[in-house]
Amino acid sequence: MDTLEIPVETVFAPRPALSAADEKLKVTQDLFIRRWGEMGATWGINRTMAEIHALLYIMGQPCCTDDVMERLNISRGNASMSLRGLCDWGIIRRLHKRGERREYFESLTDVWEIFSIIAAERKRREMDPVLETIRQCQVMLSEASLGKAAAKRDSVRLTRERLASMEEFMEVTNKIFQQFIGNAKSGLTRVVKVLLKAF
Amino acid sequence: MDTLEIPVETVFAPRPALSAADEKLKVTQDLFIRRWGEMGATWGINRTMAEIHALLYIMGQPCCTDDVMERLNISRGNASMSLRGLCDWGIIRRLHKRGERREYFESLTDVWEIFSIIAAERKRREMDPVLETIRQCQVMLSEASLGKAAAKRDSVRLTRERLASMEEFMEVTNKIFQQFIGNAKSGLTRVVKVLLKAF
DNA sequence: CGATTGTTTCAGTAACTACTGAAATAGGAG
DNA sequence: CTCCTATTTCAGTAGTTACTGAAACAATCG
Numbered sequence: 017m018d019t020l021e022i023p024v025e026t027v028f029a030p031r032p033a034l035s036a037a038d039e040k041l042k043v044t045q046d047l048f049i050r051r052w053g054e055m056g057a058t059w060g061i062n063r064t065m066a067e068i069h070a071l072l073y074i075m076g077q078p079c080c081t082d083d084v085m086e087r088l089n090i091s092r093g094n095a096s097m098s099l100r101g102l103c104d105w106g107i108i109r110r111l112h113k114r115g116e117r118r119e120y121f122e123s124l125t126d127v128w129e130i131f132s133i134i135a136a137e138r139k140r141r142e143m144d145p146v147l148e149t150i151r152q153c154q155v156m157l158s159e160a161s162l163g164k165a166a167a168k169r170d171s172v173r174l175t176r177e178r179l180a181s182m183e184e185f186m187e188v189t190n191k192i193f194q195q196f197i198g199n200a201k202s203g204l205t206r207v208v209k210v211l212l213k214a215f
Numbered sequence: 216m217d218t219l220e221i222p223v224e225t226v227f228a229p230r231p232a233l234s235a236a237d238e239k240l241k242v243t244q245d246l247f248i249r250r251w252g253e254m255g256a257t258w259g260i261n262r263t264m265a266e267i268h269a270l271l272y273i274m275g276q277p278c279c280t281d282d283v284m285e286r287l288n289i290s291r292g293n294a295s296m297s298l299r300g301l302c303d304w305g306i307i308r309r310l311h312k313r314g315e316r317r318e319y320f321e322s323l324t325d326v327w328e329i330f331s332i333i334a335a336e337r338k339r340r341e342m343d344p345v346l347e348t349i350r351q352c353q354v355m356l357s358e359a360s361l362g363k364a365a366a367k368r369d370s371v372r373l374t375r376e377r378l379a380s381m382e383e384f385m386e387v388t389n390k391i392f393q394q395f396i397g398n399a400k401s402g403l404t405r406v407v408k409v410l411l412k413a414f
Numbered sequence: 415c416g417a418t419t420g421t422t423t424c425a426g427t428a429a430c431t432a433c434t435g436a437a438a439t440a441g442g443a444g
Numbered sequence: 445c446t447c448c449t450a451t452t453t454c455a456g457t458a459g460t461t462a463c464t465g466a467a468a469c470a471a472t473c474g
Binding site for chain 2 (some may be wrong): 024025037038040041043044045047048051052054057058059060073074075076127128131138141142143145146148149150152153156157170171172174175177178179181182184185189206
């Protein structure tokens, strides 16, 4: 079997050498990016998307698709899909530079804002449906035990009770989320005050 | 090809017929269980584990491994592993009945307690490592820019700033978690008061 | 218009996670 | 000890999700 003889520097394209300080910066950023990615993975968002977000956040300056691909060593397709996903979430933004053809992306800078966007979305997707289901269950149980001694049987009573306390919990939690979401920009101080009034 | 002729009632073991009310109760519980499972899936815990927990919670009475297997239609192995997992989390308990050989399981009944256990674990597993990493990054950056003009270069400055605001955010969030975790049993009212003092 | 550059889509596949069913293990009763 | 029942472990596999690379598409320029 023949082997192609290609000069190494053709395959591994030469890069501008990094100064020691630049190298250290890069290593630091990479560490942050990796950890952030791991966290994202346990959070519904997938690892790569989280890493891209971390990259844009920590760089503090706009990057284009190729920057992201190169830095994180991922394919064009993956980069494109993930960037779009992050834009859909609203935690990064597309950015056109004057006279430039290619698109850049930058992360929101306000951490409170980033997290409140995520919180809002998670509430909508995860808590709201559960709360709705609990209410639906309560209605079903009422119907089931109408005009019966059944309403007093243990099994029904127990299920009723459990549904009720779960509902109470989720309602309170929902209120907290709502306040958090609506007030993120001003930090938590105000949220706490508002909450105190609510109880 | 031959077919085995097995009486239907041999394959599908006869079950005690359910009354209309019991049937309705079961359907209601199943609805809750399914939704809870879906939510769990987006929460790091897997669907089956979440469903088992939902079952034990909503039933309000201890079940054994076979009850769980039959009700959720899962294998013995799966049931065994998942029940153990839930015990490890601490949101269900093993329970021996006098004179009975087999083990029963029951869910904690206090919703606040259940969620504070989950919150504590998630904080430990997800937030703490990130906070630690951020601090580590800050140290690395300091070293990198010692005795250099580098400290003033944009890229380093930007990264520094980002790390700092993320750290601030996570510290506040951590405090909230801590309060929540420590005070779950008494509901949120107290937590809110404590928080107010803290800021 | 065609050439050039950048972006999106998507079929195929790699990597991973969850589940089953059977075998191994544990432990109480006789 | 053996027998019996309950539980755990685990190899193999089904099912799922994430990623690549190439092709299709879009947009700008000369």
